[in-house]
Amino acid sequence: MTELKPGPNPLFLREEELRQAIEMLFFAYRDFTGEPDAILAHLGFGRAHHRVIYFVGRHPMISVSELLLILKITKQSLSRVLSQLVREGFIVQHQGTEDRRQRLLKLTDKGVEIERQLTEAQRQRIARAYREAGAEAVQGFRAVMLGIMDAPDRGRFDRERDG
Amino acid sequence: MTELKPGPNPLFLREEELRQAIEMLFFAYRDFTGEPDAILAHLGFGRAHHRVIYFVGRHPMISVSELLLILKITKQSLSRVLSQLVREGFIVQHQGTEDRRQRLLKLTDKGVEIERQLTEAQRQRIARAYREAGAEAVQGFRAVMLGIMDAPDRGRFDRERDG
DNA sequence: CATATACGTCAGTCTTGTTGACATATTGCC
């Protein structure tokens, strides 16, 4: 039973294969978020704070509306965690120069430090998985993950870095 | 940019590669859960109900404590959704024969139907991604996903089906 | 018989998402 036995019922195998993928997503995502969650809880923050810190770190001087497009949550939901992060000095808001209605977000030094700390566990987890699986597997992983996400989200991974 | 360009700064590329993986997990997981969530909301249920229905369907006659080990939530959290699912006729509880303290869980016909409906969108999403990426990519995907999850969870995917 | 286990339940709290309504500053257009 270590090898799924090649049987007379390919439909069953397909079903099993698909269910395993579904479960892998569940387990991998949960374990993947576990470590940062623990650190966050210790700071009185939640996973939502991590996401904001992460994407502001990833896209310095991002506008609020751009951040909303990435996170796909309501501005009210974002507002709660964002204003908390600004109040506690992890993020600063700069008024936009071209459009002065915009509040462009940027991590403070304190924010950069906490981002590094939070993301480090995840980075190491991925690095280990990548190293152990090998370069070819990584290509496969990326291909499947891109296929799983909605088409619009895929755009973030081919060009990347053109603004 | 389809191939990561071999540059003068391999550390930057590595960092970029790892961050892309982190973001792929975020986007893929969110999009992956989106469709069932919509169906569930329509039924007055949430994602937690889906998880319970899914794993009870996957492991018929599973005990409550075994289910708790898979989900890694508290019995109080499980209780809320489980008793709701029992009350509304999606799951039945059979008293264990060997250990009569156990409540062994099983989907009703109604439960099977809703499970099929909920998981169908996810199955199709995975099937499409697998088909488009190819068999080799699937192997890579599995290898990386297994590497990302905590070691204890990996055990569910090599043997699988020995109880 | 006593203790441990499997399960259920009541009560309160927190995070994070939602909707709806309304306010303010700024931009862009006629």
Next chain:
DNA sequence: GGCAATATGTCAACAAGACTGACGTATATG
């Protein structure tokens, strides 16, 4: 210049789903 649209903020109420802590009951096991 005036006015509609846009970017953002904020108040209020609500729901899902996780948590802790405490307590109760049925059954198993030594």
